Structures are given as C-alpha cells and as structure tokens.
Amino acid sequence: MPMRNLKNQYIWITGASDGIGKELAIQLAKKGAHIILTARKEQKLKEVASQLEGDKHIVFPMDLLETDKIPAKTKELLQKVPTIDVLINNAGISQRSLVKETTIEVDRKIMELDHFSKVILTKELLPLFLEKQAGQIVTISSVAGKIGTPMRSAYCAAKHAIIGFMDSLRAEVHNDNIRVLVVTPGSVQTNISKNALEGDGKDHGVTDPAIANGMSVEECGRRIVRAMEQEKSELLVAKGKEKMAANLKRFFPSLLFKMVRSTKTT
Ligand SMILES: NC(=O)c1ccc[n+]([C@@H]2O[C@H](COP(=O)([O-])OP(=O)(O)OC[C@H]3O[C@@H](n4cnc5c(N)ncnc54)[C@H](OP(=O)(O)O)[C@@H]3O)[C@@H](O)[C@H]2O)c1
Structure with a gap:
C-alpha cells in the first residue's frame, strides 16, 4: 500500500476553526505538516493555530x-506559501427541514457551500498540482452522500453531487500522480447540527441525539489521517446503523429505502 509522508507538506484545510477540520489541523500538525487554516471566524482560527505543533501555520480567513x-x-494565498501539497475540502453546513418547508434559497446556499465552493477551490489548485505532477485532494462528504434521508434533502443532494465530481476527477488525474480521497463520515460529535439550517434559513441551534452519541472527533480525525497516508480513494467513517445503511444501499437498495422511511430522523 502506498504511504504518503505528511511531514513538511503544506496542507490547506477549509472549515479549520471547529469540528473535524480543527481536529485534522491538530493531528496533521503533529505529523509535521504546515497547515493553512481557513474558515470565516478569524479569531477562532488564530486560537486553533496557537494550539498547533510547529511554527509555519497560516491563518487565512x-x-x-x-x-x-x-x-x-x-492566488493571494499562493503568494504567501511556497506551495500547496494537499487540499482538504471540509467546510460544510447541514440541514434540518422537510422538503415542503425548505426555501429554495436554503437549497441553493447548501449546494453553494457543500458542492460548488469545493469544485471551485479544487479547480483553482488543479493547475498547480498538474504542473507539479503531485498533490492530494481530500473531500469530506458524508454518509448522506450515499443515502438520502428525511430532513436532509439539500444536504444529501450536495453531498451526493460532490462524490460524483470527485470520482470523475480521481479517474482523470490518476496518471498525473494526483490522489483524490472522498470521506463519508456518519455522525461525529461536532457542532454540525447546531449550525445546520432550518427551512427558513435559521440556525437549528440544537445538538441532535445522533450527533451527541456519534463518533468522537479525535477518532474520526485519526481515521482520515491514516487514509490520507495510505492514499485511499474512499473512506467510510461510521459505526452501527449508519455503517450498515451505507452498505445496504449498495446491495439491497429497496430494503434500505423501507428502513429509511420507518426510521425517525431529527
Ligand atoms: N459532524 C458530523 O456528524 C458530520 C458527518 C458527516 C459529514 N460531516 C461533514 O464534515 C465537514 C465538517 O463538519 P463539522 O462536523 O466539523 O461541522 P462544524 O463543527 O459545524 O464545522 C464546520 C466548519 O465549516 C466552517 N464554515 C461554515 N460555513 C463556512 C463558510 N461559509 N465559509 C468558510 N467556512 C465555513 C466553520 O467555520 P466558521 O463558522 O468559522 O466559518 C467550521 O470551521 C462538513 O462538510 C460536514 O458536512 C460532518
């Protein structure tokens, strides 16, 4: 199995101010990587940067x-760093609303962040990776990118879409020595459900039981870092029912659809 050495790699992480992105910053810095931390909240990014091992990290709101x-x-970032070796497309926002109560503005906002921002960022870095004939693009999708569930129509749509884009890209750039990893986590203990949008665009503001009982962010981070080192193409980071559901969809879709409609989703 190929092993990527992450030491001294310049790794750009979006959504690095909190949750999975913050944890990846901590764990990758321990591996000796130089982290570029992006999100909206500059102060939170600075606090994360101050906790990281190493001194070549950059806060880039x-x-x-x-x-x-x-x-x-x-382009501005590429003036500030010698290079970028790895892009982690992580920033995202979830949803807690039925189709019938979700405004099209909310559908578009989720698609814009969870799909198009990742597509644009990837396309902006691709010429550099092609020129270097090296690079790794990691995208955090979701189990929601494999199965559709109630209350998540926009989120599932965006998470499915980005998997399709990345699967195509992986095939196109394999011979250019660029590796594409898609991660599909189940529930992970972060602020994802607090920050999720309701149908009218308001923050949900509540941690769902599934998230509260989800995988620890440390374990999720460890599994993602290992998959990066192993240059995997896809990684399912889930346990219990969520892990089973992703596999059922592949082999027994009708059974899965039946289970999804009888499962209570909050
Ligand atoms: N936690 C889970 O159960 C779970 C499961 C499957 C997939 N995921 C995926 O994992 C990724 C990380 O989620 P998380 O669980 O860590 O959620 P989180 O704790 O809510 O963190 C989301 C991150 O995205 C950033 N962000 C949000 N809107 C942004 C914007 N407009 N521009 C730039 N950055 C923005 C946030 O920072 P600012 O607020 O500072 O901008 C924050 O750093 C997401 O793609 C999510 O869909 C999570």
Whole structure:
C-alpha cells in the first residue's frame, strides 16, 4: 500500500476553526505538516493555530459562500506559501427541514457551500498540482452522500453531487500522480447540527441525539489521517446503523429505502 509522508507538506484545510477540520489541523500538525487554516471566524482560527505543533501555520480567513472571490483568494494565498501539497475540502453546513418547508434559497446556499465552493477551490489548485505532477485532494462528504434521508434533502443532494465530481476527477488525474480521497463520515460529535439550517434559513441551534452519541472527533480525525497516508480513494467513517445503511444501499437498495422511511430522523 502506498504511504504518503505528511511531514513538511503544506496542507490547506477549509472549515479549520471547529469540528473535524480543527481536529485534522491538530493531528496533521503533529505529523509535521504546515497547515493553512481557513474558515470565516478569524479569531477562532488564530486560537486553533496557537494550539498547533510547529511554527509555519497560516491563518487565512475566507467566506467560502462568496464563491466569486475564491479564485482571487487562492492566488493571494499562493503568494504567501511556497506551495500547496494537499487540499482538504471540509467546510460544510447541514440541514434540518422537510422538503415542503425548505426555501429554495436554503437549497441553493447548501449546494453553494457543500458542492460548488469545493469544485471551485479544487479547480483553482488543479493547475498547480498538474504542473507539479503531485498533490492530494481530500473531500469530506458524508454518509448522506450515499443515502438520502428525511430532513436532509439539500444536504444529501450536495453531498451526493460532490462524490460524483470527485470520482470523475480521481479517474482523470490518476496518471498525473494526483490522489483524490472522498470521506463519508456518519455522525461525529461536532457542532454540525447546531449550525445546520432550518427551512427558513435559521440556525437549528440544537445538538441532535445522533450527533451527541456519534463518533468522537479525535477518532474520526485519526481515521482520515491514516487514509490520507495510505492514499485511499474512499473512506467510510461510521459505526452501527449508519455503517450498515451505507452498505445496504449498495446491495439491497429497496430494503434500505423501507428502513429509511420507518426510521425517525431529527
Ligand atoms: N459532524 C458530523 O456528524 C458530520 C458527518 C458527516 C459529514 N460531516 C461533514 O464534515 C465537514 C465538517 O463538519 P463539522 O462536523 O466539523 O461541522 P462544524 O463543527 O459545524 O464545522 C464546520 C466548519 O465549516 C466552517 N464554515 C461554515 N460555513 C463556512 C463558510 N461559509 N465559509 C468558510 N467556512 C465555513 C466553520 O467555520 P466558521 O463558522 O468559522 O466559518 C467550521 O470551521 C462538513 O462538510 C460536514 O458536512 C460532518
């Protein structure tokens, strides 16, 4: 199995101010990587950066919903760092609302952040990776990118879409020595459900039982880092029912659809 050495790699992590992105920053810095931390909240990014081992980390705030600014911001970043070796497309926002109560603005906002911002960022870095004939693109999708569940229509749509994009890209760039990893976590103990959007665009503000009882963010981070080192193409980071559901969808889709409609989703 190929082993990527992450020491001295410049790794750009979006959504690095909290949750899975923050944990990846901590664990990758321990491996000797130089981290570029992106999210909206500059102060939180600075606090995370101050906790990291090593001294070549960069705080680079961005609102990824401002997708038209991503190309210029990427060029600005490339002036500040010697190179970028790995992109971790992690920033995302979830949803807690039925289709019938979700405004199209909310559908578009989730698609803009969870799909298009990742597509644009990836396309901005691709010329550099092609020129170097090296690079790794890691994208945090979700089990929701494999199965559709109630209350998550926009989120599932965006998470499915980004898997399709990344699967195509992986095949296109394999011979250019660029590796593409798609991660599909189940519930992980972060602020994802607090920050999720309700149908009218308001924050949900509540930690769901599934998230509260989910995998620890440390374990999720460890599994992702190992998959990066092993240059895996896909990683399912889930336990129990969520792990089973992702596998059932592949082999017994009708059974899965039946189970999903009789499972209470909050
Ligand atoms: N936790 C789970 O159960 C779970 C399961 C499957 C997949 N995932 C995926 O994992 C990824 C990370 O989620 P998480 O669980 O760590 O959630 P989280 O704790 O809510 O963190 C989300 C991160 O995204 C950043 N972000 C949100 N909107 C942004 C924007 N417009 N521009 C730039 N950054 C933005 C946030 O920072 P700022 O607020 O500072 O911008 C924060 O750093 C997401 O893609 C999520 O869909 C999570």
